[in-house]
Amino acid sequence: MKKVYLFLIVFQILAVPSMAQLSLNFESGNRAIEQGNCWAFGSVSYSNLALRISGNWSGRTNQLTNPSTSACWIKTPWILPGEGNITMKARLENTTGTSRGIVLGYIPYDPSAPNPNLEGEKTTFSTYTFPTPYNTLVQDITIALPPELVNSQESYKILISFIGQGGNSRAFADDILIPGTYNSDPSAGCLPMANIEDSDGDGVADADDAYPQDFYRAYNSVFPSANSFGSLAFEDQWPSRGDFDFNDVVVDYRITTVTNASNNVVEITGLFKLKASGAGLANGFAFQLDGIESNKIISVNGNNISNISNFSFSENGLENGQDYANVIVFDNFFSVMPKPGSGIGVNTSPDAPFVDYQTLTTTITFISNGTAAPGGTIHINQVAPDIFNYYIFSTQQRSREIHLADGLPTNLADISLFGTQDDDSTPAQGKYYKTSNNLPWGLHVLQGFDYPSEKNSVDEAYLYFNEWAASSGSNYSDWFLNNPGYREGSKIY
Incomplete structure (x- = not known):
């Protein structure tokens, strides 16, 4: 599924899980709220007594005088189990009694079950026994999810039962965490949601997942679109106005940003189509990711460097000495797309042979197999199109x-x-790479650009450019x- 740059709004409801984790912390103070989200309780109430475990509220059982798992219990909504441990905190209210424990079981979804909840037969998979002699200290409990449930893509409920015999004691419970994806539908009697395939178990349905077999990738954001390219065209005589034909470097681009289920950037792939260069001397092409530090990136691959001695690169393929990540796509246009032998440059003289466009695919990796770069992750909201600061440089x-125009220098x-010849850059005013009447040396046309042929000024080819x-x-x-x-069509290549 294509995702465009959007603002995400997240509403938090107590006891409704975040991605791949179900939680119950009782902080709503009202059991009915959790019941509305398909939790169920048997002889367990919400309590704000002094022995509560954390926050303002905890769960509190009735007296633990019954060894049956159906006496005092908490039952989760339907979930699609993930992988990992069930964790919770518990404590006893006093120290009397002959036995005290917590029993965990799972209940499968069974559409043929003779009960309205369509619950199958319960299977007990773990029993926790409170340490003796009994005390009222908080116990941190960790229990592995049964192997048969892990990433099973089937709906289950987890039953947490509190059992005991003898004496006079209740139990408190809190901070229950269960690996899995919420899969109950409150609008349908809390039955499981319609069967949703999630082949890689990343919490994103296959229908919405651009990479349904890859746990570490989920979404593509493509700019300008999956079916179009933006155009970049430069005049290389800066700070002189030069011939102003804007064909010294012409490159079309398409940027694909891959994110995971948490909308953190996994990689950015730039597809760069080299189209023309009417330059007398060779030029390179690069971009800076404004605001993105180099330590957020693991590696850069797919660029074309003909003379590496002109640069200083770090191990991840980015330029040293830069505040922000700079990616050199190519350092010499003509090493990628050689001149045809006549005319000026490549694809700028109508009488010269046409040279097929060449495409470079440059990949910037931010997360590899789930591991982020040393500087941490980058969220999709940090990678808007305007952080791509494109530029050319002399080979x-x-x-x-x-x-x-107004692109920050690296x-x-x-x-x-700055401020020499025809340039009127004024850094204090945020003005860069413009003349006194705002003419630029670089153009970015999102819809694509038909560039002028050699020695035809852009304002002669495009009559409203100035x-x-x-x-x-x-x-x-x-x-x-x-x-x-x-337009003056005769002046356009």
């Missing part, structure tokens, strides 16, 4: 960066060039479209 001079950029730029994008925001009167 012969790495520090000569040319960004999109730590390795030569900022002494008005768009001078207005900071307010006027003629559709300047690049093939509308009547918008």
Whole structure:
């Protein structure tokens, strides 16, 4: 399923699980709330007495004078069991009695069962015995989920029974955690939800999971879309205006962000289609992930570096000396897409042979097999499209960066060039890589861009370009479209 960049709103209801974990902490103070979410109780009430275990409320049983598992109990809603341990806290109210314990069992869903809840036969899988001599200390209890339940994709209930004989004592319980996914439907008499396949057990239904067989991946977010590319076009004569034909580096892109069931970024894959370069000298192409530190990334693969001696890379493939992660996609356009032997550059002179586009696929890994980079995880909300700070640089001079309008220079950029020749960058005002009348050296056209042919200025090919730029994008925001009167077609490649 494709996921676009969205804001997630999460509502928390007591005793309703987060992903892959069912919990009961009694803090609602009202048993009816949990019953509304399909929990069931037998001779167990909510108590705020001094012996409560944590928070303001705990569960409290009746007197433990019956060895039967049907006397005092807590029963979960239907769950799809996960993997791990059931944990809880418990304590006795006083120290009398001859036996005190907690019995755990599971109940399978049985659509043919002769009861309205369609509960099958209970199976006991563990008994916890309170240590003797009896005391009122809090006991931390850990019990492994039975192997036959682990990731079974079948609906079960867990029955927690409190048993005892002799004396005069009750038990308190709290902070119950059970690995599994909530699978009850309160609107259908608390029967299991419609059978939902989750082949990899990550808590995301197969129908919604882009990777139904991969526990560590769940969603794809694609920009601009799975069926389109955005376009980037640069003029490489900065800080001089140059010929302003914006065909010195032309690259189309599509970015796919893969996230897991928790919406943490697993990897980002950039599909970069090299289309044209009318440059006299070679240029490289890169992007900075603004705000994302390098230690959040495990590795970078798929880039094309023809002369590694021009760079200093860390072990994860990112540039050293940068505050934020910088990915060099290629360092020399012509090493990926050689000149055809005539004309200027590649695919900018109409009379020269056409060269097939070349595609590079660059993958940035944030989480590998469930393990995040040393700097921790990145949430999908931190990876909006505008953090991709694209730029080109001279193959012969790495520090000569040319960004999109108002794109921040990286730590390795030569900022002494700001304000020279035609550049009117004013860092104090947040203005970068623009002339005095707001003309840029880099273009980003989300819908795709038909670039000018060699030596044809972009404002001669696109008749409303200057008005768009001078207005900071307010006027003629559709300047690049093939509308009547918008273009001079003979000047476009």
